[in-house]
Amino acid sequence: MSANTSTTPEYCEFGPTLDKCKQWLQENHSELYEKLHPTSAIEEQLAGTSLKEPNKQSNDSEEKKKAKEAAKIERELKKKRASxxxxxxxxxxxxxxxxxxxxxxxxxxxxxxxxxxxxxxxxxxxxxxxxxxxxxxxxxxxxxxxxxxxxxxxxxxxxxxxx
CATH class of the missing domain: 3.30.780.10 (SUI1-like domain)
Known part of the structure; x- marks a missing residue:
């Protein structure tokens, strides 16, 4: 049983005091903590990755805006020629x-x-x-x-x- 809760350490993640349980488990039972929460290596790997690169995303949106403006100007010119x-x-x-x-x-x-x-x-x-x-x-x-x-x-x- 963990210090402030009445649940076992395996079920702490489902309770309302996850952070307190993790801290108590790391201080008192570090080997059990490593076994239950081996996220330190995974968190380091995930910190450097993302679904889209922010620079690429902003460049895509800028390119889309420029393309829309060019298309709008082209439509106006076409309308003037046809007018x-x-x-x-x-x-x-x-x-x-x-x-x-x-x-x-x-x-x-x-x-x-x-x-x-x-x-x-x-x-x-x-x-x-x-x-x-x-x-x-x-x-x-x-x-x-x-x-x-x-x-x-x-x-x-x-x-x-x-x-």
């Missing part, structure tokens, strides 16, 4: 019409600033409105669709001309 600016002429009353510009937000162009520059360039009213789908578009008063294409290409070099 189109749609300019349509919409008839209002008998001889009145407006020009609608959709798709500028895909090229990271501020729509409010673009509407203001359209208004000052063509001396007409221009505003940002939501279309039927719920996306923003710029509505310019008057039929300025031909001049608008040239102005967009001159003002924002990010936009590439397509036929």
């Amino acid at each position: 189109k600016i749609i300019i349509t002429r919409i008839a209002r009353n008998k001889r009145k019409c407006v020009t609608s510009v959709y798709g500028l937000e895909n090229f990271d162009i501020d729509l409010k600033k673009a509407a203001k520059s359209f208004a000052s360039k063509f001396a007409c009213g221009s505003s940002v409105v939501k279309n039927n789908i719920g996306n923003d578009e710029i509505v310019v008063q008057g039929d300025v669709s031909e001049d608008l294409v040239d102005f967009i290409l001159e003002t924002w070099p990010v936009v590439s001309p397509r036929k």
Whole structure:
């Protein structure tokens, strides 16, 4: 029987006072302690090993982050290449019409600033409105669709001309 418990030394590991039992056993019966707890050599071997090396794990996570960022940039570029600016002429009353510009937000162009520059360039009213789908578009008063294409290409070099 161990000093502070009523169990035999073989069953101390299953009780609530394992550390006290080990200490008492090591002090009073060292040969029995070595027989029951031969972990000193095993603990030394296990201390130097791990499932994954920490440097390798951090490098893997950094590589994954870099790969995700590169993929995100690639997707954005692909989206910009596939994006189109749609300019349509919409008839209002008998001889009145407006020009609608959709798709500028895909090229990271501020729509409010673009509407203001359209208004000052063509001396007409221009505003940002939501279309039927719920996306923003710029509505310019008057039929300025031909001049608008040239102005967009001159003002924002990010936009590439397509036929």
